[in-house]
Amino acid sequence: xxxxxxxxxxxxxxxxxxxxxxxxxxxxxxxxxxxxxxxxxxxxxxxxxxxxxxxxxxxxxxxxxxxxxxxxxxxxxxxxxxxxxxxxxxxxxxxxxxxxxxxxxxxxxxxxxxxxxxxxxxxxxxxxxxxxxxxxxxxxxxxxxxxxxxxxxxxxxxxxxxxxxxxxxxxxxxxxxxxxxxxxxxxxxxxxxxxxxxxxxxxxxxxxxxxxxxxxxxxxxxxxxxxxxxxxxxxxxxxxxxxxxxxxxxxxxxxxxxxxxxxxxxxxxxxxxxxxxxxxxxxxxxxxxxxxxxxxxxxxxxxxxxxxxxxxxxxxxxxxxxxxxxxxxxxxxxxxxxxxxxxxxxxxxxxxxxxxxxxxxxx
Amino acid sequence: xxxxxxxxxxxxxxxxxxxxxxxxxxxxxxxxxxxxxxxxxxxxxxxxxxxxxxxxxxxxxxxxxxxxxxxxxxxxxxxxxxxxxxxxxxxxxxxxxxxxxxxxxxxxxxxxxxxxxxxxxxxxx
Numbered sequence: 350x351x352x353x354x355x356x357x358x359x360x361x362x363x364x365x366x367x368x369x370x371x372x373x374x375x376x377x378x379x380x381x382x383x384x385x386x387x388x389x390x391x392x393x394x395x396x397x398x399x400x401x402x403x404x405x406x407x408x409x410x411x412x413x414x415x416x417x418x419x420x421x422x423x424x425x426x427x428x429x430x431x432x433x434x435x436x437x438x439x440x441x442x443x444x445x446x447x448x449x450x451x452x453x454x455x456x457x458x459x460x461x462x463x464x465x466x467x468x469x470x471x472x473x474x475x476x477x478x479x480x481x482x483x484x485x486x487x488x489x490x491x492x493x494x495x496x497x498x499x500x501x502x503x504x505x506x507x508x509x510x511x512x513x514x515x516x517x518x519x520x521x522x523x524x525x526x527x528x529x530x531x532x533x534x535x536x537x538x539x540x541x542x543x544x545x546x547x548x549x550x551x552x553x554x555x556x557x558x559x560x561x562x563x564x565x566x567x568x569x570x571x572x573x574x575x576x577x578x579x580x581x582x583x584x585x586x587x588x589x590x591x592x593x594x595x596x597x598x599x600x601x602x603x604x605x606x607x608x609x610x611x612x613x614x615x616x617x618x619x620x621x622x623x624x625x626x627x628x629x630x631x632x633x634x635x636x637x638x639x640x641x642x643x644x645x646x647x648x649x650x651x652x653x654x655x656x657x658x659x660x661x662x663x664x665x666x667x668x669x670x671x672x673x674x675x676x677x678x679x680x681x682x683x684x685x686x687x688x689x690x691x692x693x694x695x696x697x698x699x700x701x702x703x704x705x706x707x708x709x710x711x712x
Numbered sequence: 713x714x715x716x717x718x719x720x721x722x723x724x725x726x727x728x729x730x731x732x733x734x735x736x737x738x739x740x741x742x743x744x745x746x747x748x749x750x751x752x753x754x755x756x757x758x759x760x761x762x763x764x765x766x767x768x769x770x771x772x773x774x775x776x777x778x779x780x781x782x783x784x785x786x787x788x789x790x791x792x793x794x795x796x797x798x799x800x801x802x803x804x805x806x807x808x809x810x811x812x813x814x815x816x817x818x819x820x821x822x823x824x825x826x827x828x829x830x831x832x833x834x835x836x837x
Contacts, residue, residue: 384774385749643752643772664774665751
């Protein structure tokens, strides 16, 4: 099999992972427990994911903040040290180059995490739109990344990290810390809709960090989790996935990411096009099966026999025990509670338009 | 559990258990484990005519959909409706979780015995 290996490849094989090629990386789609059990472990206890394939880009220099506010749709002006903020990155047409998370280490020093398959594209995009006073470096190969997710995550982490190493608030982080001697950066973020942490460490310490957390998590029901559960978990929480809910053609506003598009900023790439496309012609909506069948991606959505949109993600969601999809539909036809039909492999499946997210954890 | 050495197997990973002139059809342990957690099953209806080598239904996991190919041409006498509500039974007991009972069998593809099927799976894997 062609494809890049993360530092944890041998560990995945050892833990019984079923390896697939995902965006050019060889990663486990699931381990022996299977997607449903892995998914439930994250909802009720905790799970550990290898996300070392994600890209890391350093943005540094006296104009770093100005640069981020230029290439990204969110506003970083008031971001504090040790905090993280999500943003889409748009092209001039208002389409989405990628979505990413920016961590602020200090003034003029930011750590940006991007989608694996987009790392090269994003880095090139940033280089092409660089301004003087900014240094960019693609540090992806130097970093391993693990995601420890689920309600027991903090208890697990507390066994291996000192209290000051554990970020207290959602979307905060602690740089230059350690877990039992393994240097790392710990962030209270995730892609599952649960409490949890994303932990960055030098690539050559990723295996040590994995084993440390798996050991610490035994008493808290930890399971190693693959890409399959990562996808069902993010879908249940209605988190968009690049290449599905958004792409180079789809604006973040259409994808439902308006909260991270700050139209009151003086300028950013894509602002004029996004302004011109208001009010939105299309919008994201949730679909829930009311008939029989499993919704899949790229299936046509109908209301009263008229095609109104296309699904962007769809599957069976293990915690909610039903089939759901996200779709992009004509804004005029988007009506919560409305009946619709989705054509899956030639069969019409009855569904209902519902609010997102499908699942929200109790806090 | 069914005695697996009394079953016949297709190269597309279905099993057939003959009872007199009738037969039960399901999918093999290899098929269920390759699919992972099954979350949905489509079955034919009673009195449907099924054709050898054609889909008699399909199975869906979180990630994938696969046809279940009929090893025989026959008439559906009964479908296992319990699978509709509990497709996980196929993962748990693949050789008890029959999909259909058929009769009026007019054609059967060349089927393997357990030993030949196990060897076939080993070579394919």
